Amino acid sequence: MNILEINNLKKYFATQKAVDGISMNIEQGSIFGLLGPNGAGKTTLIRMITGIFYPDSGEILLNGKKFKTEHDAKYIGYMPEERGLYKKMKIGEQALYLARLKGMSKGHAQEKIKEWFKRLEMENWWNKKVEDLSKGMGQKLQFVITVLHEPSLIILDEPFSGLDPVNANLIKDEIYRLAQNGTTIIFSTHRMEQVEEICNHIVLVNKGKKILDGTVEEVKQDFKENLFGIQLETIPEAINSSAFNVTAINNKKIIVKINEGYKPNDVLGHFINNGSHVVSFQEMLPSLNDIFIKLVEGTPAARQFEKVSD
Amino acid sequence: MNKIILIIQREFLTRVRKKTFIIGTILFPLLYLGLIFGTGYIADKTREDIHVALIDRSGLFTEKLITNANGHDTANTLTLITTEKDKVIAGFDSLGYDGYVEIPESFNWRTGVDSNNLSVNTKKNYGIGALVPIEKKLNKIWAEIKKDSLGIDSVKQSIINSVLSIKVNNEKDKNADAGIASLIGYVSGFLMYLILLLYGSQVMMGVTEEKTSRIAEVVVSSVKPFQLMIGKIIGIGMVALTQFLIWIACIFLIYNVGKATGMGGDGSSMVGQIQNVFTSVNIPLVVGCFIFYMLSGFFFYASLYAAIGSAINEDMREAQSLSFPITMLVIFSIFIMMTAVKDPNSSIAVWASIIPFSSPIVMMSRIPFGVPNTVPLWQLGLSMALLIAGFMFTTWFAARIYRTGILMYGKKPSWKEMIKWAFRK
Numbered sequence: 058m059n060i061l062e063i064n065n066l067k068k069y070f071a072t073q074k075a076v077d078g079i080s081m082n083i084e085q086g087s088i089f090g091l092l093g094p095n096g097a098g099k100t101t102l103i104r105m106i107t108g109i110f111y112p113d114s115g116e117i118l119l120n121g122k123k124f125k126t127e128h129d130a131k132y133i134g135y136m137p138e139e140r141g142l143y144k145k146m147k148i149g150e151q152a153l154y155l156a157r158l159k160g161m162s163k164g165h166a167q168e169k170i171k172e173w174f175k176r177l178e179m180e181n182w183w184n185k186k187v188e189d190l191s192k193g194m195g196q197k198l199q200f201v202i203t204v205l206h207e208p209s210l211i212i213l214d215e216p217f218s219g220l221d222p223v224n225a226n227l228i229k230d231e232i233y234r235l236a237q238n239g240t241t242i243i244f245s246t247h248r249m250e251q252v253e254e255i256c257n258h259i260v261l262v263n264k265g266k267k268i269l270d271g272t273v274e275e276v277k278q279d280f281k282e283n284l285f286g287i288q289l290e291t292i293p294e295a296i297n298s299s300a301f302n303v304t305a306i307n308n309k310k311i312i313v314k315i316n317e318g319y320k321p322n323d324v325l326g327h328f329i330n331n332g333s334h335v336v337s338f339q340e341m342l343p344s345l346n347d348i349f350i351k352l353v354e355g356t357p358a359a360r361q362f363e364k365v366s367d
Numbered sequence: 368m369n370k371i372i373l374i375i376q377r378e379f380l381t382r383v384r385k386k387t388f389i390i391g392t393i394l395f396p397l398l399y400l401g402l403i404f405g406t407g408y409i410a411d412k413t414r415e416d417i418h419v420a421l422i423d424r425s426g427l428f429t430e431k432l433i434t435n436a437n438g439h440d441t442a443n444t445l446t447l448i449t450t451e452k453d454k455v456i457a458g459f460d461s462l463g464y465d466g467y468v469e470i471p472e473s474f475n476w477r478t479g480v481d482s483n484n485l486s487v488n489t490k491k492n493y494g495i496g497a498l499v500p501i502e503k504k505l506n507k508i509w510a511e512i513k514k515d516s517l518g519i520d521s522v523k524q525s526i527i528n529s530v531l532s533i534k535v536n537n538e539k540d541k542n543a544d545a546g547i548a549s550l551i552g553y554v555s556g557f558l559m560y561l562i563l564l565l566y567g568s569q570v571m572m573g574v575t576e577e578k579t580s581r582i583a584e585v586v587v588s589s590v591k592p593f594q595l596m597i598g599k600i601i602g603i604g605m606v607a608l609t610q611f612l613i614w615i616a617c618i619f620l621i622y623n624v625g626k627a628t629g630m631g632g633d634g635s636s637m638v639g640q641i642q643n644v645f646t647s648v649n650i651p652l653v654v655g656c657f658i659f660y661m662l663s664g665f666f667f668y669a670s671l672y673a674a675i676g677s678a679i680n681e682d683m684r685e686a687q688s689l690s691f692p693i694t695m696l697v698i699f700s701i702f703i704m705m706t707a708v709k710d711p712n713s714s715i716a717v718w719a720s721i722i723p724f725s726s727p728i729v730m731m732s733r734i735p736f737g738v739p740n741t742v743p744l745w746q747l748g749l750s751m752a753l754l755i756a757g758f759m760f761t762t763w764f765a766a767r768i769y770r771t772g773i774l775m776y777g778k779k780p781s782w783k784e785m786i787k788w789a790f791r792k
Contacts, residue, residue, distance in 0.1 A: 130589045130590070141585045
């Protein structure tokens, strides 16, 4: 079942088509990666999903019904890329206030805050102020505030930036735990290794348009270049085969590209017949990073201003 | 609705619990009064006593007259001496004189009195503050001498002293006292001005703080931008109201304590004056109207300040340049108010008290003169209705700027751009 459906969403600003006809579906319980270079329109898209911006056209369906901020705010938890908290306000009070703004009752919110603070070892923070926290601590707090009201859809914009590996793992485990309990998580990031590790499904956005949509596995399969890596005990002096071309040799590993109409078996057969001792043989799938770069290459590093005709 | 109340609560509580609020509410008026009375007291205490020798060659100044005058005014001391002036100059320190005045022999009625010839000859420079009292004292003695030689007794004196003075007596409102009314009008207008500017800029800074600390984005994913803005404005408005009510309560308390302890005698002319105020001005009406105009005027200006706060970034100079036109409106109102307390029925006062942007300040300066005598009911009604319409408009207008501005970072927009945001579909 899709928790979120987006149909042909558009948002134009004076100088930019920030989001230009994006459609996508997000399955409940999935960890969804929203990728794209800087200025691709990710934040604008997220702001529409969270009800901060109204789309110019298109529709957003949450649980099959049209999204309405007043009613649906409590189902969504949003952690913006630029963290924001009241600096002078005590942490406990602040968490309570923001949870109640999401529609939680005071008692329930208090209970939940205590529970989360305990789990993330923040119990003695209650009376501290945000300005006393380090950047990483602030990050942790922001995460807790985002998930406190048990939203069914959590949107995290660059959740790990500024966190040390220990705390990053802590948050990652919490994300997995939430997903297992049926919470849907949208990740917006340009850190590809994290996406590869965490996400089931990704969408790549560039210049306001969706250019890629699929599971991590599918995407990798779609972009594979029939590359295989073979490790041999000794590398033969000349490798000549109509089945493949050698693209690189490093150490004892040979990377080959299989030609049209041939199979991996033909590569193995070639070396076995050669009398080489094969140590390992595996398919080399492209990393998301490579795919990302390949797809958005040629896009200027910063998005240019453009004229919006209509 | 529930969420607006939560926001109001937060805005109110975080401000009222701050030390600066307590200081502002209790200490500031005390400090202010202390400053006024304290400096007067200190100036009085530290004034230099000047000892002046009087060398009288005319024979008109007698020991008795001088002693009498010294008894009335102790700020300086005159001593009648017969020593030569050269000796006085040589012996300023040893004789203990700070200066001398010589009355020439020619000082008599027949040759004419040439007062221009008189001078205080001192050993160092004195300011006007020290010398004017000496002149006064000499004139007082001189007046006695004149009376003596003209043969004026106490009856004749009282005839001379009598003056005509005119008081305004409003036939429709016997208790009206124009002096007290202008005073209250002036104080109300000024207080209104302070509240509008101080709390207005608090709204502006609060909005900017939310924007620059990026909490706004977190909050507007839970509530509408309008709710966040209106919650802040109402919350801060409540703080202003609380402060005002505490002040009013303090005045009543002081007044009642003063009355109860029977300080009405010579000890506290203050209490007597306040009593006058209570009988000549309709206090509940003034306080009630003040609260109305304070809140409505605050909503009118605060929403504009909120719009500015949402448009600017960290730089406070941006705030200054954008808020300048708004601040000018308030200052302009204060100038009209100053003429309104002198002549509450002038057409500029009447119109300025009806037009929304100036009405909170100007109307408050007219109301103490009396409703419905000075301010007819239609004027009060029209002014209130227009002000309500005015703040509804500014709130609507500001909300539309706010929702765009609060998430817009980068260059500061101009007023022109902001107006464009407001009237976009």
